[in-house]
Amino acid sequence: MSLAPLERIPISGPPAESVVWAGEGLLRDAGRYLHSPSGRFVVAATPAAEAAAGPVREALGERLLTRIAVADTEDVKTLASVERIADAALAAGLRRDDAFVAVGGGVVTDMVGFAAAILLRGVAWNAVPTTTAGMADAAIGGKTGVNHRLGKNLLGAFHPPAVILVDPAALATLPERDFRAGLVEAYKDAWIADAALAERSSQRLPAVLARDTAALLDLLAGSVRVKAVVVASDPREGGRRRLLNFGHTLGHALEAAAGFGPGGLRHGEAVAWGIAAALEISQRRAGLSARDAAAIRAVLGRLGPFPEPVRDRERLSAFLARDKKSTSRGLASVLLTSLGDARVDESVPPEEWLDAAAIMSLS
Amino acid sequence: MSLAPLERIPISGPPAESVVWAGEGLLRDAGRYLHSPSGRFVVAATPAAEAAAGPVREALGERLLTRIAVADTEDVKTLASVERIADAALAAGLRRDDAFVAVGGGVVTDMVGFAAAILLRGVAWNAVPTTTAGMADAAIGGKTGVNHRLGKNLLGAFHPPAVILVDPAALATLPERDFRAGLVEAYKDAWIADAALAERSSQRLPAVLARDTAALLDLLAGSVRVKAVVVASDPREGGRRRLLNFGHTLGHALEAAAGFGPGGLRHGEAVAWGIAAALEISQRRAGLSARDAAAIRAVLGRLGPFPEPVRDRERLSAFLARDKKSTSRGLASVLLTSLGDARVDESVPPEEWLDAAAIMSLS
Numbered sequence: 001m002s003l004a005p006l007e008r009i010p011i012s013g014p015p016a017e018s019v020v021w022a023g024e025g026l027l028r029d030a031g032r033y034l035h036s037p038s039g040r041f042v043v044a045a046t047p048a049a050e051a052a053a054g055p056v057r058e059a060l061g062e063r064l065l066t067r068i069a070v071a072d073t074e075d076v077k078t079l080a081s082v083e084r085i086a087d088a089a090l091a092a093g094l095r096r097d098d099a100f101v102a103v104g105g106g107v108v109t110d111m112v113g114f115a116a117a118i119l120l121r122g123v124a125w126n127a128v129p130t131t132t133a134g135m136a137d138a139a140i141g142g143k144t145g146v147n148h149r150l151g152k153n154l155l156g157a158f159h160p161p162a163v164i165l166v167d168p169a170a171l172a173t174l175p176e177r178d179f180r181a182g183l184v185e186a187y188k189d190a191w192i193a194d195a196a197l198a199e200r201s202s203q204r205l206p207a208v209l210a211r212d213t214a215a216l217l218d219l220l221a222g223s224v225r226v227k228a229v230v231v232a233s234d235p236r237e238g239g240r241r242r243l244l245n246f247g248h249t250l251g252h253a254l255e256a257a258a259g260f261g262p263g264g265l266r267h268g269e270a271v272a273w274g275i276a277a278a279l280e281i282s283q284r285r286a287g288l289s290a291r292d293a294a295a296i297r298a299v300l301g302r303l304g305p306f307p308e309p310v311r312d313r314e315r316l317s318a319f320l321a322r323d324k325k326s327t328s329r330g331l332a333s334v335l336l337t338s339l340g341d342a343r344v345d346e347s348v349p350p351e352e353w354l355d356a357a358a359i360m361s362l363s
Numbered sequence: 364m365s366l367a368p369l370e371r372i373p374i375s376g377p378p379a380e381s382v383v384w385a386g387e388g389l390l391r392d393a394g395r396y397l398h399s400p401s402g403r404f405v406v407a408a409t410p411a412a413e414a415a416a417g418p419v420r421e422a423l424g425e426r427l428l429t430r431i432a433v434a435d436t437e438d439v440k441t442l443a444s445v446e447r448i449a450d451a452a453l454a455a456g457l458r459r460d461d462a463f464v465a466v467g468g469g470v471v472t473d474m475v476g477f478a479a480a481i482l483l484r485g486v487a488w489n490a491v492p493t494t495t496a497g498m499a500d501a502a503i504g505g506k507t508g509v510n511h512r513l514g515k516n517l518l519g520a521f522h523p524p525a526v527i528l529v530d531p532a533a534l535a536t537l538p539e540r541d542f543r544a545g546l547v548e549a550y551k552d553a554w555i556a557d558a559a560l561a562e563r564s565s566q567r568l569p570a571v572l573a574r575d576t577a578a579l580l581d582l583l584a585g586s587v588r589v590k591a592v593v594v595a596s597d598p599r600e601g602g603r604r605r606l607l608n609f610g611h612t613l614g615h616a617l618e619a620a621a622g623f624g625p626g627g628l629r630h631g632e633a634v635a636w637g638i639a640a641a642l643e644i645s646q647r648r649a650g651l652s653a654r655d656a657a658a659i660r661a662v663l664g665r666l667g668p669f670p671e672p673v674r675d676r677e678r679l680s681a682f683l684a685r686d687k688k689s690t691s692r693g694l695a696s697v698l699l700t701s702l703g704d705a706r707v708d709e710s711v712p713p714e715e716w717l718d719a720a721a722i723m724s725l726s
Binding site for chain 1: 454
């Protein structure tokens with residue numbers, strides 16, 4: 001069977017380098033790509049990710065030190081769960097030069113990465129995301145952590161994985177709603193920084209939605225490449241890296257207003273609505289053409305339909321006010337100037353976002 | 364009241380810089396020396412350290428966000444205790460630019476430093492050690508962490524305190540046995556790298572034992588200076604930094620063989636015996652003069668008397684075999700060539716340490 005060539009994308013630190021491998025066949029060749037100083041691995045996976053975790057464990061063969069089953073709902077993303085992962089790894093004889101492999105969605109990579117950060121004051125880990133959101137986003141930047149009853153991700157560490165495998169085969173059992181919500185982040189990366197990728201992925205949207213391997217790989221690897229370039233150009237998160245937050249200013253408020261339970265919006269769904277609002281403001285403030293805005297809206301519409309968000313001014317206003325990027329001049333907001341190009345406008349008043357929320361649409 | 368001049372000793376990273384302030388009056392002037400990006404502090408202290416924590420909290424005044432009581436026995440040095448510290452800090456409204464102050468012994472600085480490492484993916488912290496061991500040793504290098512039922516310090520992070528205050532007033536209520544055991548490490552630093560400090564502190568031993576402020580400060584600040592120079596010259600812990608382990612090869616085995624409970628040896632006591640054994644080997648292998656060896660033995664004898672250690676070959680042998688610095692050629696061992704000068708000998712067979720353990724003495 002002939003495979004497309006693999007792509008190797010280095011992500012520079014701080015605090016450390018990561019390498020993303022994107023391609024077909026990575027799961028069953030995982031033994032060649034995953035990194036462990038000792039050559040030994042602890043594989044932690046959710047039951048839902050078994051279709052991907054099985055081939056990875058098989059590929060590691062004798063080098064598998066132990067396997068750990070991890071749950072993957074936000075309510076189990078706690079320090080106690082991290083301690084259970086640590087217990088199992090230490091009981092199996094984990095040494096400082098061994099490495100973890102986290103197979104699953106963002107909850108799993110966040111928890112296993114955090115366990116790796118604090119075990120023996122830091123061991124290496126690898127991520128095998130099994131969600132489109134995880135492939136496009138979660139592992140890059142090295143944020144790991146768990147929730148606290150007072151808020152999400154309040155306990156954690158910066159501890160980037162050594163290697164991240166992006167293999168569309170790992171998405172095989174991903175529910176359709178999660179599949180589509182995660183794609184929003186991948187398209188978003190194209191829109192802010194890669195016009196050619198945006199055009200191509202727009203034309204190939206039917207193939208992407210049909211989970212065609214080549215189309216998916218082109219989009220997902222492209223999204224990783226955008227992040228790698230942006231992160232490398234701005235390690236301290238003050239400048240260009242902020243562009244990755246396109247759609248997130250209102251998106252975060254919409255996500256919080258909907259609540260984080262099962263009845264809420266997926267992160268990607270909230271970002272889709274946040275992008276729709278950002279298009280309104282971009283047309284007014286940043287010269288985005290009606291044609292480009294319509295093209296993006298059309299893609300978002302076909303990625304959906306997404307659940308209706310809260311549009312109530314008062315409720316949204318309270319959540320917008322908590323935005324970390326708020327200054328006395330307004331909210332630091334990412335606006336699109338054209339397909340593939342974005343900039344930060346420091347002075348968008350919250351009222352303008354609330355106006356946009358009232359009229360935003362995904363068609 | 365006129366005070367001796369303060370000494371400022373920078374400790375270079377990685378992963379970050381620390382500054383040690385050594386002098387009188389630091390506790391009540393803590394507000395000028397402790398570091399917090401926001402200016403706000405969370406002070407965590409043990410009940411036993413109240414005599415030091417009180418003045419620190421008073422000095423911070425309105426800038427005290429909250430206070431947290433922490434226990435300080437090895438059995439409470441757990442992830443659950445760290446979570447309780449995190450709970451209290453978050454409930455008080457801790458933000459990313461606030462800072463912790465840990466007032467107490469090594470257990471407290473290890474736990475509070477670790478809480479600071481993982482809260483909001485890392486906030487600043489300060490250490491106010493209230494033990495001689497803590498002043499001479501614990502905070503330097505930035506190792507923080509907690510115990511696991513399978514071993515000590517198995518969960519943790521490298522997260523150096525921004526500032527460490529070394530004020531002899533903080534030792535006021537330290538029990539005599541702990542006071543003397545901790546001094547072993549301070550003298551040890553002089554012996555490996557500072558002949559003048561070693562001579563001076565040997566002559567002033569009666570004043571040191573009487574807790575005379577000037578004599579204590581000279582010894583403790585000198586010990587910090589030795590560590591600062593050694594750590595800066597060897598950030599990756601492969602070369603000169605190993606000299607700090609003088610007395611620790613056999614010392615760790617003696618400490619483990621005695622058990623870590625209340626009936627065991629204090630770390631400093633085990634190191635004292637380990638130094639006594641290292642003197643035997645140093646005379647044979649490294650040309651240490653009988654006069655220098657006797658001078659050191661005399662200081663150790665007057666710091667004690669220390670409890671008798673296990674000398675049984677078979678029991679010690681099992682613990683020596685676990686030494687991380689073991690190679691096929693022997694144990695990497697720090698030997699003294701003369702007062703103030705040491706080197707590493709990679710080829711000392713374990714048998715030679717067991718022979719030395721049989722004859723070592725502290726008089």
